[in-house]
Amino acid sequence: MTTVNELIDLTALADWMDNQDLGQGPLINPRLLTGGTQNILMQFEREKQSFVLRRPPINMRSNSNKTMCREAQVLSALSGSTVPHPGFIAVCEETDVLGASFYLMEPVIGFNVINGLPKLHQLNPDIQFRMGLSHIEALAKLGNIDYKAVGLETYGKPDGFLKRQAPRWLSQLESYSEYEGWPKLNDAEGISIIADWLNTNCPTSFEPGIIHGDAHIGNVMFENNSGEVAALIDWELATIGDPLIDLGWIIATWPEPNGTETLALGGPKLNGLPNIDELLEHYGKHSTRNLDCISWYGILGCFKLAIILEGTYARSCAGKASKEVGQGLHDSAIRLLKRAKELIALNID
Template sequence: MSPDHPPGLDLDRLRGLLDAERPGLVTGPLTGRLIEGGRSNLTYVVTDGTGKWVVRRPPLGHVLATAHDMKREHRVISALHPTAVPVPRPVLLCEDDSVLGSPFYVMDFVEGTPYRTAEQLAPLGPERTRGALLGLVDTLVELHAVDPAEVGLVDFGRPEGFLDRQLRRWGKQLDASRNRELAGIDELHAALGRELPHSPAPTVVHGDYRLDNVLLGADDRITAILDWEMSTLGDPLTDLGLVAMYSVPLALPDSPISTTAAAAGHPDPAELIERYAARSGRDVSAVSWYTAFAWFKLAVILEGIHYRYTLGQTVGGGFDRIGELVPVFIEHGLTTLQEG
């Protein structure tokens, strides 16, 4: 299949749908390319030479409907687009499998750069890097300030018992990939369960909020938050815990897990937490729990990848070293909880 006709994207059928549903939007032949693959949803950029759009669809092959819910992603960006939260403008949702073989949605293409590693941030320099990360927190505050009822998302999740449910869910995920002893992981899981904090009022939660899930424009401001597949209504401090966790340099040479935390000028977790508290007015006294939970969650995700690697089910480089990272994440989680 040619690069202009990537797998999972029938451009003729897509053009037919856009012409029918959004007449005049497309003015020439469409070409498209896959910009993100892997285990997550597939993302394509499509252009007619003048306009540019993004198509999101589930991975090819068998998928779990709940994990790749296009309607849900489209719904949250549609609700947030009129607010101060930067998200791409939604164009349409298609739930008819006959067009691309699965449900999908189309949104406007947004200019910007995702920064995934400290090396990619280096050219910005310390001052701009610091500003970008503070902006990441400020944008999170904007997201958590949205009243779900006002934007039609009051039934977008089940906030009651959110943390308990999350902890049980990730415990089950861990059990599903157990094939070796992992010192401290059950201790961390149990300690998190004993010290469950009282959640503040629920907000829209992104669920995977970090620098490489946003686009930065030429002025280093966030032009769009991407990847809403984990979003729900729940405890906003889970997003903050993830930001704090990703702001700790791992100091692991040649690590297959990339973070931006080692970049010069990157604020430490304490500064980011303090800025969130000052701007949101929320009580962040239990933030150690949320950060430790983020370490636990990532340890479980990495152990799942390691488990699939041992079964020969992963493709690509770096997977052979994922397993050795898991104890590091467990240790960070235990230390964070004890220090809190």
């Protein structure tokens, strides 16, 4: 098992914190946290204050440091807002301290459904129902933020954002052809049909705002004693665009009433959650955004997430990722494309 000392230079971190006036003395009880499979999370205490450090994995991608700094930027911008999020403390953009950019945030007190439910939540369907509504309220609050007023005017490129989506992700799918052994998704899975429908039916206008980018229920911490959201977590895909993208992500990933899941996150079954129609109705009560074209966002969510998951499957076919993980994600991708085609069928006049 990898230890904290193998991943984090604690002496270098303490020296950096000294220079940032973030307490004095040793870092107490440093421990790695579960959750966040793509990044390293470490919690520790210093002078009776608790900190959580987040940094890229040891085997970083080319944009890992930039992504880490963008996460810190959006969390800093949300400070003082009603959006439930981890409290931002400080960021180190330089890589000479720990070998990568990193930031410090306040710990979130709560639980993630992937890791199990407290007894209170297991036994109370009303609390589970509230969990779903609270999740939607958090996304509505995020979409209501004036991104320019909080300093994120240059954080994304909202012009033409929706029109870029289908071509951008179709191009991503095509790029997987470099992986030997990958059986390319084709029209049997409806790729061209979905892409064409998205292009033809793309909404003509939207009000730009902050997007979380990966808003499924696995990226939420809930309070231990209620159904309220403690924090939206894992902000690495955040940008400026159409916040209804996040609602479309919910449509793509939310379990069916019979328990069928497009995205197999693991963890316990939540039988008391609201259904998708109830979630959409609730979003409409907390946002002034026009939901007339919301099916488009759901179909895009299915299309985009399927292509993202298929990337791991393509790498697994070439021996660059776990065969078992790759197959599981491919199965999820097929389920997502199936849901997209079903949504299209419901929206054909």
